[in-house]
Amino acid sequence: MSIMGLRSHGCPRHWALLLLFVSYTCAWYLPGYSIKRYNDDEPIPLLVNKIFSDHTQLQYAYFDLPFVCPASGEKHVGSPFASGHSVSQNLGEILRGDRIMTSDFELHMGKNVECRALCTKEVGRKDVNWGRQLITEGYVVEWIADNLPGATSFVTVDRSRKYYASGFKLGYREFSPVDGKQRYYINNHFTIVIRWRSAPEGGKVVVGFEIYPKSIRAEDHTENGCPEHVHGDHDGLELHIPPNLDRLREMYPGSSYLPEDDGYDDGATLKVPITYSVYFKEENGVEWSNRWDLYFSKQDESSMTHWLAVLNSLTICGVLGVAVYVIWNRTVQGDIKGRGDGAMEDGKFKRGGAKKEGLLDQATDVERDGDLDSDEEGIDDVSGWKLLHADVFRVPQFSGLLAPLIGSGMQLLFMTTGLLLLSCLGILNPSFRGGFVSVGMGLFIFAGLFSGYFSGSLYKTFGGVSWRKNTLITALLFPGLTFSLVFILNLFVWAQASSTAIPFGTLVGIVALWLLIQVPLVYVGSWYGFMRAKPWEHPTKTSSIPRQIPPQPWYLHSVQGTILTGLAPFAVLFIELLFVFKNLWQDKSGYYYVFGFLSAVTSILVVTVSEVTIIATYSQLCSENYHWWWQSFLTGGSSAFWVFAYCIWYYYFHLHITGFVSSLLFFSYSLLACTVYGLLIGTVGFLTAYAFIRRIYSSVKVD
Known part of the structure; x- marks a missing residue:
């Protein structure tokens, strides 16, 4: 039936166009779908x-x-x-x-x-x-x-x-x-x-x-x-x-x-x-x-084990989702709408129609600490997170490093999403030997646009002025450290005369891709993000004098507390990690194919990281601690610590690797993979915390 015939039978135009598209795709070469037919006595190389x-x-x-x-x-x-x-x-x-x-x-x-x-x-x-x-x-x-x-x-x-x-x-x-x-x-x-x-x-x-x-x-x-x-x-x-x-x-x-x-x-x-x-x-x-x-x-x-991994992930995600729902109800529905705890309008708290001006003035209150002490007894019923409305968006320390890290994290997020999508569609299949790495490298280089844009936009939001310096840090920091590690490891492999060693010409090609393609793309994205795009808008203004932070619980200011928050995301991931590790380090075939399960677990992982970050950020704000920028990034990426610990356990109890060079390669590449994972998931946590804080502070307004 022709396309016109389809239209005459009531078939929508977009269906006709879709069929036309499919007819053309049949002529394309998709790796793994090109059939080679042989005649009798025809040579097979x-x-x-x-x-x-x-x-x-x-x-x-x-x-x-x-x-x-x-x-x-x-x-x-x-x-x-x-x-x-x-x-x-x-x-x-x-x-x-x-x-x-x-x-x-x-x-x-x-x-x-x-x-x-x-x-x-x-x-x-x-x-x-x-x-x-x-x-x-x-x-x-x-x-x-x-x-x-x-x-x-x-x-x-x-x-x-x-x-x-x-x-x-x-x-x-x-x-x-x-x-x-x-x-x-x-x-x-x-x-x-x-x-x-x-x-x-x-x-x-x-x-x-x-x-x-x-x-x-x-x-x-x-x-x-x-x-x-x-x-x-x-x-x-x-x-x-x-x-x-x-x-x-x-x-x-x-x-x-x-x-x-x-x-x-x-x-x-x-x-x-x-x-x-x-x-x-x-x-x-x-x-x-x-x-x-x-x-x-x-x-x-092992498909049943994969299903159990998905069920385990959904259970953890659901429990954390209930906690997030309770927090959301308390902040947006409870604290804001009807518990009489006070509301905020234009940065000033109101209680019973009487304004407490001078308590939390946003820009010119030079006697802010004294006013806060004198009126402390009158605002005991105000939630702790509301007291931070004039400080919660204060520029963090080392903001010049945080912006490039978030930019690199967005670059990795784009690459990972593209790889999983193409794998689930069957385009990246086992017969496309080396395709996963090749396409991943291409996506990473192209995603330099996103890296530069988000880094430049966030840098502008932080009030930075040297956007070219920020661009260089974004384009060189993570790729440069990665290439340096790979080059040093390659020297050890070269000494062993192994084919695992990357040829010198390939190293030169990688450097050319990095410096001649990715760096310009990062520059273009950063220029647009800094010069053309608007800075991220905050619902509240920041006062000139920082608020004094009271003593914090141990789990909010210690390294141990941050690491513990990574247990939940790791619990979502560790069953599927067993299959990934077995494929990478034992089977060595590179033919991991259950991308459907891996994509499902990865999606649940992202949701779990978002939930954990929201819970941790809310707890931090309720303790009147407004240093959430770095904390949300570290909380999101803290499961990387447990993944690396899992690598060490796997090395001693499942692998039988012998030799110094092989052990060095295992731990070095495991550390690199965990760093990439932590950077990616940490970016997810940071963006989730930012969206959550913007939402709750933009809602704390009544007439």
């Missing part, structure tokens, strides 16, 4: 990436390993690039340590290969020792075919379901039954299984990519490089070079104990023949659109 481990934060490029076949540099059928060619990657892939390159493995749709020899690599003693270390630390290998990571296949205990784990083991270790010593074996034969199904439009699509590694000793290989019975039982290829006893006797004369490995290199080598098999299996039970589901089966099993 196999890309090699990296090795990674749950026990360390250091990753290594596949071709940097000494016991793999180096790239031959030859072009294979159907590939425009020679083997060893680096595939172009986005910023997110580079930052997560991906080093994707073409390989010499040959896969042709529908063509099974019983065995094919790739090469025989000779490795020395140092390489053997490094291989043992990698196997001890549980490294796994990641290959990619048709944008799917090569997976190890598992079945559930009841054998009712199958699921994938990204990557396959580099090798394994076991105890020898002869001497009881631990032996290390390298996987050198790979059985590649490509699962496919017919596409309705013609051709075949890949719906699964499985790899079954095996260790076969060199003596079992024939002249053609393959074992005689490749799928039979074989002894494994042990990573072991017999010691040179004559050399050891010379180095340790008269010693009864000769170490097998003391770090010497006498030129002895170990031959590692590398072979592979390829099989194609038809799989009609999996749709192409659902081919990633097998990677998420383990996360699917």
